[in-house]
Amino acid sequence: MQTNTKLKTSKLDIEIQYASPAIESTLVKVASSTLIKKWVKVTTNSVGLLTLRFVNAAEGKKLNTAYRQKNYATNVLTFPYERSKNSVAADIIFCLPVIQKEAKAQEKTMKAHLAHLVVHGCLHAQGFNHEAEKDAKKMEAIEISLLKKLGFPNPYLAT
Template identity: 35%
Template sequence: MPEDNRDLAASAPLPVDIDLLVEAGDWPPQSDLLHLVERAVGAVLAELQLRWTGRSELSVVFCDDARIRDLNAEWRGKDRPTNVLSFPAFEAEEGFQPPMLGDIVLAAETVAREAELENKPLDNHISHLLVHGFLHLLGYDHETEEEAEDMEAVERRALARLAIPDPYA
């Protein structure tokens, strides 16, 4: 896809209202984070060619490892921090446009550590995790090998729209 089309697809007006909270952790400025969220959501919607007739709401929380560890323990039974968690507000159904998509939560220390270990720009890694988390809210998963392959393929294409290299390469 030509570069200008990628930018256009990722910057089209969104049918999603974004509620962003920087709860804790060493994150870029809130305005930068909002820009990353808008671009990630836009790229996924463009890649999947999803068309909303109304509006939906998405909550994105930027927190620290302590907070995401608590959430991971409570909701997944895993007493350790993780990079991103998604909490869908509704069961995903084809053709169903929920008024609330759900919550995406990212953890500062884990995200920064992973970006450094993988020698990736922090913004690129945040964008990847936002795409990943948003796909979970839309019903994608990676519990089986086939599901993982499908989800990763959409992630790669959405990130390519943002000129972000394949995180799985």
């Protein structure tokens, strides 16, 4: 029995959810679930469960209002449930319309912006934040390094 339990907790499970078929259709044109999972795996060595949910603006706004008291949809929300040195459990919500608008406004490819936000959300799930300037610089440096490994440019450089 103990071996079985160890097997269950010896890997990172990544679940990807789509709020609608339209969101799934739009997203898979940018990045497959396999590619998104690769981005997640580069971001953490932890075991556990990360659920990535891609939503529309209405669901994004509802969640941001309910949990952050901000009455608008935001690009990514992370809900960490468990975190330790070697394990993580979190839901990460991505609002696809917001991400699309930001990518266009920032003159970035949708794929590069999405990869950045996946990395960003996964770092939040592991306890990183950007509330204080020192923490923001540390988190940004990690993001830049991870995105470079994935073949993406520094997301903080103006284009």
